[in-house]
Amino acid sequence: MEVAFPAALCYDRKTMDDKALSEHLKTLLxxxxxxxxxxxxxxxxxxxxxxxxxxxxxxxxxxxxxLQPGTGRTPRPKILLAAHxxxxxxxxxxxxxxxxxxxxxxxxxxRILPGQPFTIHGREPVSAVVIxxxxxxxxxxxxxxxxxxxxxxxxxxxxxxxxxRLIRIGDPVSFANxxxxxxxxxxxxxxxxxxxxxxxxxxxxxxxxxxxxxxDVIAAATVQExxxxxxxxxxxxxLKPDLAVAVDVTFAAEPGLPxxxxxxxxxxxxxxxxxxxxxxxxxxxxxxxxxxxxKYAREVMPSRSGTDAxxxxxxxxxxxxxxxxxxxxxMHSAVETVALxxxxxxxxxxxxxxxxxxxxxxxxxxxE
Amino acid sequence: MTPKKVxxxxxxxxxxxxxxxxxxxxxxxxxxxxxxxxxxxxxPLLRRLSEACGVSGDETAVREIIREALKGKIKTSxxxxxxxxxxxxxxxxxxxxxxMVAAHMDEVGMVLMQAGSDGLWKFETVGGVNxxxxxxxxxxxxxxxxxxxxxxxxxHLTEKDECEHPIKKDALTIxxxxxxxxxxxxALKAGDRAAFxxxxxxxxxxxxxxxxxxxLGVAALIELALDPPPGIELVAAFTTQEEIGLRGAQxxxxxxxxxxxxxxxxxxxxxxPMWDGGENTAYNTKLGGGPAIYIFDRGTISDARLxxxxxxxxxxxxxxYQIRQxxxxxxxxxxxxxARAGIPSVSVSIPCRSLHGPVSTARLSDWxxxxxxxxxxxxxxxxxxxx
Numbered sequence: 148m149e150v151a152f153p154a155a156l157c158y159d160r161k162t163m164d165d166k167a168l169s170e171h172l173k174t175l176l177x178x179x180x181x182x183x184x185x186x187x188x189x190x191x192x193x194x195x196x197x198x199x200x201x202x203x204x205x206x207x208x209x210x211x212x213x214l215q216p217g218t219g220r221t222p223r224p225k226i227l228l229a230a231h232x233x234x235x236x237x238x239x240x241x242x243x244x245x246x247x248x249x250x251x252x253x254x255x256x257x258r259i260l261p262g263q264p265f266t267i268h269g270r271e272p273v274s275a276v277v278i279x280x281x282x283x284x285x286x287x288x289x290x291x292x293x294x295x296x297x298x299x300x301x302x303x304x305x306x307x308x309x310x311x312r313l314i315r316i317g318d319p320v321s322f323a324n325x326x327x328x329x330x331x332x333x334x335x336x337x338x339x340x341x342x343x344x345x346x347x348x349x350x351x352x353x354x355x356x357x358x359x360x361x362x363d364v365i366a367a368a369t370v371q372e373x374x375x376x377x378x379x380x381x382x383x384x385x386l387k388p389d390l391a392v393a394v395d396v397t398f399a400a401e402p403g404l405p406x407x408x409x410x411x412x413x414x415x416x417x418x419x420x421x422x423x424x425x426x427x428x429x430x431x432x433x434x435x436x437x438x439x440x441x442k443y444a445r446e447v448m449p450s451r452s453g454t455d456a457x458x459x460x461x462x463x464x465x466x467x468x469x470x471x472x473x474x475x476x477x478m479h480s481a482v483e484t485v486a487l488x489x490x491x492x493x494x495x496x497x498x499x500x501x502x503x504x505x506x507x508x509x510x511x512x513x514x515e
Numbered sequence: 516m517t518p519k520k521v522x523x524x525x526x527x528x529x530x531x532x533x534x535x536x537x538x539x540x541x542x543x544x545x546x547x548x549x550x551x552x553x554x555x556x557x558x559p560l561l562r563r564l565s566e567a568c569g570v571s572g573d574e575t576a577v578r579e580i581i582r583e584a585l586k587g588k589i590k591t592s593x594x595x596x597x598x599x600x601x602x603x604x605x606x607x608x609x610x611x612x613x614x615m616v617a618a619h620m621d622e623v624g625m626v627l628m629q630a631g632s633d634g635l636w637k638f639e640t641v642g643g644v645n646x647x648x649x650x651x652x653x654x655x656x657x658x659x660x661x662x663x664x665x666x667x668x669x670x671h672l673t674e675k676d677e678c679e680h681p682i683k684k685d686a687l688t689i690x691x692x693x694x695x696x697x698x699x700x701x702a703l704k705a706g707d708r709a710a711f712x713x714x715x716x717x718x719x720x721x722x723x724x725x726x727x728x729x730x731l732g733v734a735a736l737i738e739l740a741l742d743p744p745p746g747i748e749l750v751a752a753f754t755t756q757e758e759i760g761l762r763g764a765q766x767x768x769x770x771x772x773x774x775x776x777x778x779x780x781x782x783x784x785x786x787x788p789m790w791d792g793g794e795n796t797a798y799n800t801k802l803g804g805g806p807a808i809y810i811f812d813r814g815t816i817s818d819a820r821l822x823x824x825x826x827x828x829x830x831x832x833x834x835x836y837q838i839r840q841x842x843x844x845x846x847x848x849x850x851x852x853x854a855r856a857g858i859p860s861v862s863v864s865i866p867c868r869s870l871h872g873p874v875s876t877a878r879l880s881d882w883x884x885x886x887x888x889x890x891x892x893x894x895x896x897x898x899x900x901x902x
Contacts, residue, residue, distance in 0.1 A: 276868075
């Protein structure tokens with residue numbers, strides 16, 4: 148597929164300092180691309196990876212694959228690094244009197260929606276805000292005061308006919324918030340889940356571009372993770388990697404969450420361990436982190452990982468899989484928050500691990 | 516200086532600067548949809564007012580924008596003990612009576628209470644904030660508009676029965692990115708106010724922004740003060756602390772001692788469809804229905820002569836209007852009509868949805884019609900006095 152390459156994104160690697168990384172991440176954050184509507188963001192990712200991994204393909208479902216060839220003898224083993232580029236949002240279900248009923252794309256707590264600004268991607272973009280009607284207009288059997296999805300409207304402020312002209316059932320709806328810089332290099336924005344992971348892959352490709360690695364490395368920006376994991380499953384099938392890694396966000400410590408399920412923000416990436424993760428893959432990441440002096444936390448995943456890894460692991464005859472997490476606060480809201488240094492460290496850890504893969508890794512690999 | 520010249524200069528200098536700020540929004544489109552351009556800065560001024568932070572008791576930023584907009588175009592102005600900006604407008608000919616028009620500068624918001632060891636700020640609300648709209652919203656804090664966000668618990672780690680109860684305000688914190696208590700208190704302190712961080716939008720005749728309550732009223736009052744109707748001495752009161760008890764209006768009415776008072780405010784439009792498609796009989800007002808004239812709310816029974824004056828003025832000029840459904844709510848008129856020995860008062864509001872939250876919606880046409888209606892009523896008052 149042909150993609151446009153905006154000049155601003157073809158940065159010089161030497162200038163990929165914090166400012167450049169921050170700008171790159173924000174470019175991705177501003178891009179549209181709800182689950183199954185990823186075309187706008189795919190073009191930007193393709194442009195950002197063009198210099199370091201120019202051999203790119205697009206899967207039948209729309210995932211982007213970018214190959215950085217290794218130096219080993221062909222046929223070379225290959226590792227797939229996957230981060231999903233789709234994001235959560237809403238979808239129009241009904242248009243009435245300038246208001247829209249909606250359903251969710253990805254999981255959302257309806258209680259965070261009242262007062263939330265959105266953009267409806269209709270025939271033209273339409274600004275709207277979610278409104279919870281007063282109790283007098285809601286079903287009388289409603290017991291609790293908490294907002295429920297079926298009670299909420301998207302308010303466009305438009306006259307009825309104008310709304311009908313602009314908006315159709317099935318139009319995707321995205322959070323309207325722009326990225327915000329907080330103190331200490333932290334960034335707050337919708338869709339950091341998982342554009343932060345995509346930016347970490349950019350860092351990884353930049354690192355690997357200047358250091359030899361024997362394996363082929365394929366970076367993938369996958370589609371539809373928030374609904375079906377369909378991008379990861381189909382890309383893994385098409386690419387047949389020997390190893391696969393899902394790079395996604397994980398829960399950073401915040402008020403109201405049990406400590407044992409969270410990880411410190413700015414404390415480095417997490418390395419998953421549990422049934423989704425091949426033990427040898429876990430060990431390889433821990434060794435790579437220790438060798439490179441990268442801070443990390445061990446993330447226990449008792450059952451499913453809740454990431455692309457759940458699909459990667461069971462593709463075809465099965466793929467040894469790992470999960471790397473970027474700690475993120477306030478997941479699935481308009482104010483998701485990450486530390487930029489965690490994004491960078493995640494990218495570095497991926498590069499360290501990939502660069503350490505040698506010809507003996509696969510033959511020596513054991514599930515124990 | 517003639518009033519005509521006032522208008523021209525009002526359009527020129529500040530407008531050019533403000534227009535640059537407003538480039539992102541399709542101003543032209545909105546203007547075309549809503550009729551002729553207003554006399555002041557119009558949309559760019561509305562944007563500045565909406566994006567300014569003025570939580571009750573901390574209205575300085577709003578007051579400064581108003582002073583700048585009125586500079587050199589009024590007779591006198593002063594800031595009183597409560598921070599009200601009281602403006603005496605220029606008169607043409609010999610005025611028949613002094614008329615007060617009030618709009619409040621303050622908005623509902625938050626105030627920082629205490630920073631925790633985790634670097635997060637506990638906060639309290641100021642005024643009747645829609646607490647269901649707090650979780651997951653960005654804010655601007657203090658004089659330097661430090662960005663912060665109100666955090667939320669991830670839905671993944673929320674139990675199903677938890678979702679049946681509203682999120683409690685006390686469980687929420689504001690995150691500015693600080694690593695610890697020292698970091699949190701380095702640039703901010705307890706008592707700093709926080710307002711919702713919302714970019715102003717105007718598209719297709721619809722306004723979306725924060726603090727439309729009551730910056731729409733403030734902007735309308737600026738329009739009137741820049742070009743006051745003949746026959747009356749217009750005193751414009753930009754009041755403080757309306758949201759926490761009409762405090763500014765109370766002392767402003769006492770000090771100004773007018774013969775009659777108009778209050779320009781916003782009022783909820785609960786005009787969405789009923790859950791079952793039945794008739795919505797509790798809509799209060801309707802968006803696009805024109806200025807909402809008050810007859811009765813919890814704080815005021817409007818002066819019937821002023822209500823008639825407004826209805827007549829609207830009828831004569833073909834300005835649409837609606838009667839706000841009588842019931843709960845209140846405006847500065849609640850304090851003004853009881854000042855001194857009593858001041859005949861009435862409120863006219865711009866209908867808005869989602870008031871007291873991060874983003875309210877309104878129609879430009881309603882805002883313009885409020886200006887036209889009140890200007891007309893003031894003209895009639897100057898010509899004939901109270902009916």
